[in-house]
């Protein structure tokens with residue numbers, strides 16, 4: 001395709017457009033666990049943390065006495081707004097945006 005004379009090339013803010021979809025056509029959606037926003041699966045920030053139903057200090061005490069306390073992995077997905085709010089990801093400066101470091 002020929003480039004039109006005088007056509008502006010719009011700047012790309014991020015190399016991957018903020019997603020990890022690549023050239024895949026379509027991905028499903030997930031709901032943000034904080035605000036309920038509908039977010040594409042590849043854009044959502046998902047974190048898995050272990051959750052214990054027993055209070056941490058009490059759990060330590062019980063484990064010293066030999067009790068076994070099960071911990072459950074809980075995966076939560078957030079939209080970008082909520083992920084920034086909770087400090088999972090940070091807003092990066094323009095020159096740092098394109099570096100491919102792990103965000104969290």
Ligand SMILES: [Zn+2]
Pocket residue numbers: 032033034035036037078079080081082083
């Ligand atoms: Zn959210």
